[in-house]
Amino acid sequence: MANFTVEFPLRTEKYQEDILNKRFEIGRNIYNSLVNVTQKRYKEMIKTKKYRDIMSSLVGNKKIDKGIWKQIDDIRKQYGMLEYSFHKDVKKMQKHFKDNIDSFTAQKIATSLWKSYETVFYGNGKKVYYKKYGTFNTLEGKSNSTGIRFKDDMILWNGLEIPVIIDYSNYYEYQAMQCKICYNRIVRKFIRNKYKYYVQIVFKGNPPVKLNADTGEIKHCIGDGDVGLDIGTRTIAIASQSDVKILELADRIQNIENQKRRILRKMDRSIRSTNPDNYNEDGTIKKQGNKKVIWHKSNHYIKYQNELKELYRKQTAVRKYQHECLANYIISLGNKVYVENMNFAGLQRRAKKTEKNNNGKFKRKKRFGKSLANKAPSMLLTIINRKLGYYGEQLIKIETFEAKASQFNHFDGTYTKKSLSQRWNNFDGVKIQRDLYSAFLIMNIADDLKSFDIDKCNDRFENFYRLHNLEVERLTGQKI
Incomplete structure (x- = not known):
């Protein structure tokens, strides 16, 4: 059955935003910890001769026997490289953060990591990456009965009660709210140098039709032919x-290459002046071996970084x-x-x-x-x-x-x-x-x-x- 999503803004208080930001950061840490655990198993798996021989036999082979895929699945199951194995892993991590992240939301974090592995296994993906600070901006539940819930125009989640701004005079939003809810997703967006918070409600069925405000006729119909x-x-x-x-x-879409070039040049000058010890005399970055290079960002650098984000948004x-x-x-x-x-x-x-x-x-x-x-x-x-x-x-x-x-x-x-x-x-x-x-x-x-x-x-x-x-x-x- 088809689903559709409608996004509504949240009317958040400052303390609620602080709690949401804390939960996004916890979600990011859970995701990265899960990457750490699964990567060890993945690297052990791809080192085995049996797995390498099977995968090499797939290269250039257009007709692949179903038995080969079963062997691959058996090996992945043996090394815990399945979605449900990820759910078991995340359960151990979630219990330390149960006041902020419920078990179903944690399972969805594990599912999002599994989708990254799927692109490596079945698509064009080459590697699974960690989430950098500030880049984990979505948390979602599995149903509307537990975890992140929508009830009486409010989002309820582990002690938080946040009003949802719904325009019931808008025909589309009114009709959407009559449909059954699958699950809810809280999204954080960086707009004009500040975070804004939204809920994306995933409904069951097809989206309602949009009407022309002047004539009352259906806006978008499918043709025939x-x-x-x-x-x-x-x-x-x-x-x-x-x-x-x-x-x-x-x-x-505007050509922003000139704007990007100017902002990137400002960012480069700023980061060089703030971190002179990280550069050689010829301007190249110093190699520190296994030691991590620490970069200090000035307020000007962060300002330019946010300008670049806004351009892309x-x-x-x-x-x-x-x-x-x-x-x-x-x-x-x-x-x-x-x-x-x-x-x-x-x-x-x-x-x-x-x-x-x-x-x-x-x-x-x-x-x-x-x-x-x-x-x-x-x-x-x-x-x-x-x-x-x-x-x-x-x-x-x-x-x-x-x-x-x-x-x-x-x-x-x-x-x-x-x-x-x-x-x-x-x-x-x-x-x-x-x-x-x-x-x-x-x-x-x-x-x-x-x-x-x-x-x-x-x-x-x-x-x-x-x-x-x-x-x-x-x-x-x-x-x-």
Whole structure:
């Protein structure tokens, strides 16, 4: 069953904020202690010959027998590398802090650590990290009956009673409060040089519909039909039977590189003047061997650090808001949304080969790291998939390397490789923007998700070409 989350501000007193800050710090210490315990077991496990042999057999093996996964699970169980083992570990730690952290909240801390290990076991994660001071800002329960509870517009937790600010005149918030509560999460956010506290209530079911305040009509409805998306590092091309668009992702995200550079330069000057003994004569940091280097931060340094935090926070908020709005628009065009299966993590990595250009200079190894960090295309796809899930649909990913949308020509069924700089297709005098045409082809993918339905392409092309010309006219201001 689907869940949805609504965030409400908390009306906290100063003493309540002090208690919450203390509990966040206790939570961080429990998390780090758990990392310490589990890492010892993990390192012992990966040293065993049996485990290393099994893991090496998985490399490059596309068809993996279920028996191998059972052997891996048995070894992990033997070394206590399971979620329930983490729960047992955290139980011993929690009893020392039972006046502040309840057992269910402690179990959720253990679960969050287990998710980090899952990225190492099954994803692209390489290492499990400790939480630095001030970076542990979330504590959540497991149900609304124990631990962190919501009752009578109050959050109740181990002696704390904090009022929740709910606007019952807001139709969305009122309807959300009629749903059954799964569990609650307390969040601390650093906004404009001070901490603010919120509760995120996780409700069962689908989120309530939003209404237009003026007309009373439903704001966001799901459409009917096929939608093709050709998503890049900075832009997205959208093709449907009712609209064709090419849009910049999160276009309100500002270029903060200059601001970041100035703040980082101030921070560097400040930390150097405060800690002169930590630097060599040539400006490099002294190596202390096994001894930990102690850094003293001045008030000016902390001020600049907070300015940088605020920059990142604003960027994050704007990006998420714009992605949510764009996702609403996309699902309003159709209920079958198709997109190529993209490896964004691979695009972020620096190039491995060292190459020279025609002038004999070395090419830069940087790729699309900053664009992907600023525009977050993968986040947009996650949001679209979540919103489709409320209607029993999901984002459909096609086989990129077999379909080859950027190379295909549906008029004659041929494939032609094109350079990235070639932005237009010319089909016997018919000029079509390359990304929009790719989105059109993706919209008309066959049932096998590997080839294109030529009949659909032919039937829909005339309408697509009319909408394509309107979009090009909008972008260039010139009539086609």
